[in-house]
Amino acid sequence: MRTRLTITAGLLATGLLALTGCSNDPNAAAGTGGAGDDGTFKVAAFTAGYGTPGGKLTLDKFVEEGKAKGWDVTLYTSDFDYDKINSDMQSAITQGADVILAGFPDPRQIAPLVNAAEGAEIPIFSIDGGVEPNEDFVEDVTFDQDQLAELTVGALDEAMGGLEGKDVMVIGHDPHIGIMTRSNLAMDMLEESGANIAGGEMKQALNPATSQEEALKFVTDFLQANPEGLDGVWVGWDHAALGAAQAINEAGRDDIYVTGVDALGVAVEEIKKDGPFYASVHQDWFSVVDRVVEDIEAYRADGTLPQENFVEVEGELIDRGNADDFTPSM
Template sequence: MYTSDFDYDKINTDMQSAITQGTDVIVAGFPDPRQIAPLVTAAESSDIPIFSIDGGVEPNEDFVQDITFDQQQIADLGINALDEALGGLEGKDVMVIGHDPHVGIMTRSNIAVDELEAAGATIAGGEMKQVLNPGTSQEETLKFVTDYLQANPDGLDGIWTGWDHAALGAVQAINESGQDDIYVTGVDALGAAAAEIEKEGPFYASVLQDWSQVVDMTVESVEAYRESGELPAENFVEVEAELIDRTNVATYEPKM
């Protein structure tokens, strides 16, 4: 297994080396299709199929199969939950937290901005807030929200975040501010997120992406290829996500 901490120069070099050593199949975990051209070229020249998990948001001929989640549905579930929590979105101030280097987060975050504005909400600060590093996203979002609330004590109604670590930072900032009428939605339904939702505080809902299911589906596809030599019939498979909120969190068993 090769890992890169989002260093695509390293992963491209590592995988090119692996290909020369006799690799038969590549399984890629959330590769950015914009940054793996050397890897793809090396794989194609050696007739090696790439099976991808979360490798983009649209069909891509670089992969014999990419299994991911429906970004439109993810955005919709979070927006609808905020709409419910706030009693409507018209005239509400909503912060959106994104991270453009991740194609999935970028896609669903931009959908969220468009849908919030279409529903009559105002994007807090005038535009989406961009986290620089997923590893520090909780701390970065804590600072975004804290700074905004200090400058605008009554200027925030809700926060839509593209993933749960950012949502947890937003929840921490709201709790520390002492306000009890700002609601947050996230994505991934981590165990820590579920615990916050169960408290019925600022964290209103999160959208579960069951990656264990996707990994199982990918392994099945690779096994089928190993046994038959036939590539998957579909090269792009979107899986439906699930909303975890106050109505079902008590029976929810976190996957991560």
């Protein structure tokens, strides 16, 4: 009996030692940079916005550049399902990720993965992770929403020959923190300049993916009820701006102008037609990816973290003056 117990205890102890040896210690490289025990630098990237053109192209570019650096990059995606993202990232952290890259995250919805990363001392680098500094990220590179709003409101001002007394519809999407911020900033700027917000409040698109049709209906129906009550449409992203421009074209109007943000290829084609789509703003996400990749590489090399944890970069206005020379990335 005693011999059996000794053998069993011995086997258990051996098994535990073997399991310990096989397991990935998430703290192995925590906070010090460098690769894990197996020499591989593991990056767990995620985005809940992979279904959007910007989200997909940016994260694909990140994966491509990360792999070119020799990193082991795994991309986790969802269709705005943060429950799935939090679960996936907690698993990735347990499996020994060295760095997390948050692509277009909603900082309000990632607390579980942030807590898990803090517990394992894994830094989170972010692309477009909000509109203000956030201690959850060692670095967040994003576009200056104030500048995006200024550029587009300025373009509308130019197109309409001033803002004072003009009726402008504002189309936003509050669940997206970036669009929400720039839409509210634009609305404030319009009101401060003496413009009237058509309909009295911002129009909210329910789904960015189907927003072209939503905006088409918003503007068509508004013009039906107020044929002389619209001079411009400010839209927080190009997809919906395309619908607004289409509604104006279908109404046979050439005195109402639209601006968007993103500089999608299809939007730039519309701008070139000198129709209602007057301007958009190009956000060069690829240059943002380049910067974040370099900063992650610096961390991998010797554990150096970026000096600033919130970096705002500026967009470029694309209008009739430069649309022909612009090559869209989306």
